[in-house]
Each structure stands twice: as C-alpha cells, then as structure tokens.
Amino acid sequence: MKHDFDTVIDRMKTSSVKWDGAEALFGAKDLLPLWVADMDFKVPEAVSKAVEAKAAHGIFGYTTRDDGYYNSIISWMKTRHNWTVEREWICHSPGVVTALSLAVQAFTEPGDKVIVQPPVYYPFMSTTENNGREVVFNPLKEQDGRYSMDFDDLRAKIDGSVKLLMLCNPHNPGGTVWTKEDLQTLGEICLEHGILVISDEIHSDLVFEQGSHVPFASISDEFADSSITCTAPSKTFNLAGLQTSNIIIPNAGLRAAFEKETARNSIGMPNSFGPVATEAAYTEGGDWLADVLDYVKGNVEFITGYFKEHVPALKVLPLEATYLAWIDCRELGMSPEELESFFLTEAHVALNQGKAFGPGGEGFVRMNLACSRSVVEKAARQIEEAVAGLDQ
Structure with missing residues (x-):
C-alpha cells in the first residue's frame, strides 16, 4: 500500500463537524466520533497540490x-x-x-x-x-x-x-x-x-x-x-x-x-x-482510492471478527459498499433510546443511531470505518467493555 492511513491525524480545533461538533450534538464528553460520513484520511496528494496552486494564485x-x-x-x-x-x-x-x-x-x-x-x-x-x-x-x-x-x-x-x-x-x-x-x-x-x-x-x-x-x-x-x-x-x-x-x-x-x-x-x-x-x-486519485478501499475492507474484517469473538451480541452486516458498518444490536434487548444512551454514556462512542434511518433501523447503529485501524480497535475495546458491564 502506497499511502499511510495508520497515522492518526488530529482533527480537533479544525472546525470539524465530526470531531469538534460531537459534544454539542450528542451532549456527552470524551466521545470517540465514528458517526457522520467523512474520512479521517488526508485527500490524495494531487488534490492538495491543486488546491494549494489555486490558493497561491491569490x-x-x-x-x-x-x-x-x-x-x-x-x-x-x-x-x-x-x-x-x-x-x-x-x-x-x-x-x-x-x-x-x-x-x-x-x-x-x-x-x-x-x-x-x-x-x-x-x-x-x-x-x-x-x-x-x-x-x-x-x-x-x-x-x-x-x-x-x-x-x-x-x-x-x-x-x-x-x-x-x-x-x-x-x-x-x-x-x-x-x-x-x-x-x-x-x-x-x-x-x-x-x-x-x-x-x-x-x-x-x-x-x-x-x-x-x-x-x-x-x-x-x-x-x-x-x-x-x-x-x-x-x-x-x-x-x-x-x-x-x-x-x-x-x-x-x-x-x-x-x-x-x-x-x-x-x-x-x-x-x-x-x-x-x-x-x-x-x-x-485512482490509486489512492484503491488503497482506501483495501484499508477500509481491512477495518470491516477487523470489526466483524472482533465482535464475533468478543461481543457476539453485536453483528456486522456484510458490507458490499461504503465505509459505514451497519451493526445489528437487537440482541441487547434495548429500546432505541436506551441503545443511544448506552453507546454514549457507557461505551463513549458516537455512532449514528438506526432509528434515524426510518422503519427497520431500530436496534441498529452505523459506524464510520474510514479511520485509522487503531481508532477502530479502540472503539471495539470500549464497546466490548461496555457490553460486558451489562452483566455485572
């Protein structure tokens, strides 16, 4: 892979809706934001150079x-x-x-x-x-x-x-x-x-x-x-x-x-x-996109396998497209309101709640996997610990 997607890029204090806006939107602090559909990856170098050249024109x-x-x-x-x-x-x-x-x-x-x-x-x-x-x-x-x-x-x-x-x-x-x-x-x-x-x-x-x-x-x-x-x-x-x-x-x-x-x-x-x-x-940008798809596919495989082994109550639906995992949480037996509160206050992860997507979305959450693998791993561990806490 020619491109580095493992390095975590700090997006705080960049007016990012995803990162800077999470606390105001979700009403909770210290959230790992994996919700709105934008990537935590830098754009292709050719795009940056084109924008920089336009900016240099003044x-x-x-x-x-x-x-x-x-x-x-x-x-x-x-x-x-x-x-x-x-x-x-x-x-x-x-x-x-x-x-x-x-x-x-x-x-x-x-x-x-x-x-x-x-x-x-x-x-x-x-x-x-x-x-x-x-x-x-x-x-x-x-x-x-x-x-x-x-x-x-x-x-x-x-x-x-x-x-x-x-x-x-x-x-x-x-x-x-x-x-x-x-x-x-x-x-x-x-x-x-x-x-x-x-x-x-x-x-x-x-x-x-x-x-x-x-x-x-x-x-x-x-x-x-x-x-x-x-x-x-x-x-x-x-x-x-x-x-x-x-x-x-x-x-x-x-x-x-x-x-x-x-x-x-x-x-x-x-x-x-x-x-x-x-x-x-x-x-x-074609080569960059090919690497992104390979990397995201790896994230999908990781989170699918992790939940299967450590949090079997959560099931990731097979993903044919997008970087947005659709996760079935219905085995937790929670109402949509309880599920939203659980992820925010117990797992400290900001996800899109399935109820927002209309009938049939209840009991699901949507997780953005267009981020560094270490961030996905951190989210998985936090969710595992929160689910384990339900039995205590």
Whole structure:
C-alpha cells in the first residue's frame, strides 16, 4: 500500500463537524466520533497540490467550470462505471442533499408523495417533509444480512399522488449494491406509473468489487430519460467541505427544470476550490482510492471478527459498499433510546443511531470505518467493555 492511513491525524480545533461538533450534538464528553460520513484520511496528494496552486494564485473571484473539470467527470464515469455521460447533462449542486431538496421543489407540489426505501439515509425523509411533501415508506426486506426491495409493497403503495422515488444506489445504510435485475424491476414499475427516480449514487465509487455498481440511468434510454443521478467526489475523496456535486440529468426538460430551481435558490455557482479539487481527484486519485478501499475492507474484517469473538451480541452486516458498518444490536434487548444512551454514556462512542434511518433501523447503529485501524480497535475495546458491564 502506497499511502499511510495508520497515522492518526488530529482533527480537533479544525472546525470539524465530526470531531469538534460531537459534544454539542450528542451532549456527552470524551466521545470517540465514528458517526457522520467523512474520512479521517488526508485527500490524495494531487488534490492538495491543486488546491494549494489555486490558493497561491491569490484571487478567489466568481468561478466557472472548465473543460478539464467536465472531461474528468466524463472519463471517470466511463472508466469506473461503463456509463457514457454527455457534458451538457452535468449540473452543479453544492451537495447531493441540496440536489434532493431541489428535485423535490422542481418536480412535486405541496402534498405530493415521495417514496423512500427505509432504513435509508435520513435526509431522504427530511428534504421531503421540509418541503411540505408526504413521505411514503417502501421498507426493504433483510435476509441473511442483505437487503432486498419489496416490489409487491411498492406496487401497493403507488397512487396518483406519488411523483418521485428516491433511490439509494448503493444503499446507505447496509452497503447493499443493487443488481441490474433489482434496478430493472424498480425502473419498470416507476416507468409504468410515471414516477421520476432520483438516484443518489454518492457511494458508487466505494464498492469493494470494482465494476459491481450499476448506474440506474445506464440501464436504458428510458431509465435515463426519467431519472436524475446524484454524484459527487465528496464521499469518494473526502471533499465534502468543498461543496461540489455533479448532478447528471440526460433529459433536457428535467435538466431545465432542475437548473431553474438552482437559479431560483441562487446556488448555481461553485466555489473557487471545488472544481480544481474534483478534476485532480478524478484524474489522479485512482490509486489512492484503491488503497482506501483495501484499508477500509481491512477495518470491516477487523470489526466483524472482533465482535464475533468478543461481543457476539453485536453483528456486522456484510458490507458490499461504503465505509459505514451497519451493526445489528437487537440482541441487547434495548429500546432505541436506551441503545443511544448506552453507546454514549457507557461505551463513549458516537455512532449514528438506526432509528434515524426510518422503519427497520431500530436496534441498529452505523459506524464510520474510514479511520485509522487503531481508532477502530479502540472503539471495539470500549464497546466490548461496555457490553460486558451489562452483566455485572
């Protein structure tokens, strides 16, 4: 491995939401923060150099996106995901969550319904509800640690008020990589009922089997014409703070409506550093990403094996994608409130609580494993000691 991920980098007093914001958010001190989905790894060297060169120029005026930026995205999508993307399809958004909100505003009216598949990334629900739309749950089914879609339930939930379906591809939490067959069936149902698919593919580069991710829009022209794909370098390369996402919309009419909403909210222009960092990451970051995936896979194997041997009541679901372990704690027999208090006050570890991800998330926690192995080991020991204390 060319890159060093073992060295622990102190992120305190850097205005880090993950580290500096943990005490205020969770209401407890001395927490090991393994919650929000950003990495504790330095970005690829090429990205740092690109940002440093931009900073050295010394002028940070209004910024556009140049040919290098667009070409890097197009090349990355073709090379990594075998998807041919046209330049004009690529729209800007500060973040994928922002894009979800913009899509709700652009393609639904107050009172319309949006289908989500819980347990799922909680902004799917909040962006829908905050815009005065109704969330409709199409819960996933869990079997042998893998999630599957319930298409019978989906068909039963659809009525004339359903306008959008938010797809998480790959799925967060749980790390399930949807197969082409999964997506084909989902897409056909949505086409039949005129439902627009918003496919959040922000974790698509973080698959452990390269090539296993299938972009929803790549399956057919019909799917491309009735979907919006949300991508970003933020999860892949740890660039969330640079506020740059790439929203891919092949349908010209949908694209115009989305960009109209972007203009209405005055958020159509990138900051000075996001485009240069994105271009450098997509152009020169492949080796770094390969090492990150190998390292995270090692963390997954460690925490899975550790709990199996030392804390058998906790079970890590098999992870096909993301650096976010989804841990089944239901054998502890705690309510969601008790489980949250237990991890904070007894284990002193800040995790995302499963209840936040909607129905089916109760009794689970989400642990960020994009950190040094020693940090994962420390968290595992603290959790082991806390669970052992329950029997005393």
